[in-house]
Amino acid sequence: MKKMKNNSLLKTHYFIAFIAFIAFMAFYSVPAIAQNYKGSVYVESTDFSERNDSLIVCFNIKVEANAVPNCSSMYFTPELRNGKQTMDLPYVQLNGKTRSKINSRWFMVASDEWLSLYDAPQMIVNANKYTDENMTYQTTLPYESWMDNASLFLRQELIGCRSEVNLYTYKLNDRVKLAPRAPYEVQSLVALVAPKAEVKTRNRQGSAFLDFQVGRSVILPDFRRNPVELGKINDAFLEVMGDQDAQITGLFIEGYASPEGKYTSNDKLARERAIALKDYIKNRYMLAENLFSVRSTAEDWAGLKQKVEESNIAQKDRVLAIIDGSSEYDAKEAQLKGLSVYSTLLRDIFPELRRVEYQIDYSVRNYSTTEARQLMNTNPENLSQLELYSVALEYGKDSPEYKRILMEIIPKYFDSDPVAMNNAAALLIENGEENTALRLLEKAPALPEAWNNLGIIYMMRGELDKAADLLNQASVGGVTEAAHNLQELAKKKEDE
Known part of the structure; x- marks a missing residue:
């Protein structure tokens, strides 16, 4: 019998007997025994697995003596099946003694056309009726995704002396053993932003709880708490x-x-006391009048509400209801006086509301990178974000100082700046601290570089569609790293 490349072994007038052994599993041997010949065939699967993008198929065949009659041929064809998708693998051919001689003579006289169509077996064995045959079949082929759920079958075909056919099918393995697959590790690129130069404006703020004589607004430096409170102001100005x-x-x-x-008296008193502090500072430090801005709040009801909310005083809910009520200020005060807790308010809370708040605005000159490096550990608040960033670059991106400046120092002094938040988040992403990075990036919602870095976080979390949207927006926004990350995202999707 001659096996052709179109896998058509016999014409339709041949008689075919089909037996399927569904329970035939890996590492389990089943003898194949036909009624018209003696001897058995044992098949044992030893490997059906995926390794290095290849499918490995391996099994042992033991053919006992007399299993192949003299004038017969026996074929073993491995077959992959996954639903309607099938694939035949290279087959094995065993010939009886007489059939071996017939085939040899045929190949000597066969035409070139026939030989060109001949599908040679993986191995061919000329069986001896007195000797058992032991063979190991192994083949490797490129792995395809549909093979994940494929089963391995083995067709055994015996072509008898009178061209009759006996066909048996064994199931060798239910499923391919897949090699452990590590998910694709994305090689993402975070995006940093170089800060822009700025006019460096800074300020010092404070509150002075000055004591005034009843009904007066003149500051007496030695009166009650005034030496301490004025000392705080002097320290700020001197610094x-x-x-x-x-x-x-x-x-x-x-x-x-x-x-x-x-209320009208308090309005006048608050304004005059603010002017008194302004005059004190102006005269003490000989400052120009046009530097000052003075305001006043007659009665600090907002401050009173905050102090009461933070306290554990009696009748707390009642006090808050009066504060939030729609009555006029003097009427609210009268309602508070009617409460038993009023004396506590008068003693413990009202004195904390009588104060003067001040803010000193000042500008700082620009520094060279060398100067900024010296000031970083002494007066970092005088440095701009650009100056700190330049110092970090001078240290080098692999240095601990670079990371400390971008992740600690700059965020401390520029805690609401989108550029500072993005750059700190970028380094946190590289450290694997995605949750902290995400919180920082929420403060930079309009920055294209932040979109790129958010896209990386969502890619790390497996939210690939959300990552794609953000990376595409970043790419349109001109972030060059986003184009690279989109390529990595495509590889991640293909891997999954």
């Missing part, structure tokens, strides 16, 4: 004015009174 690189650009002062007494 700013003692810095040769700083220049005062403005002073803001606001006076507050407590809700005690008539």
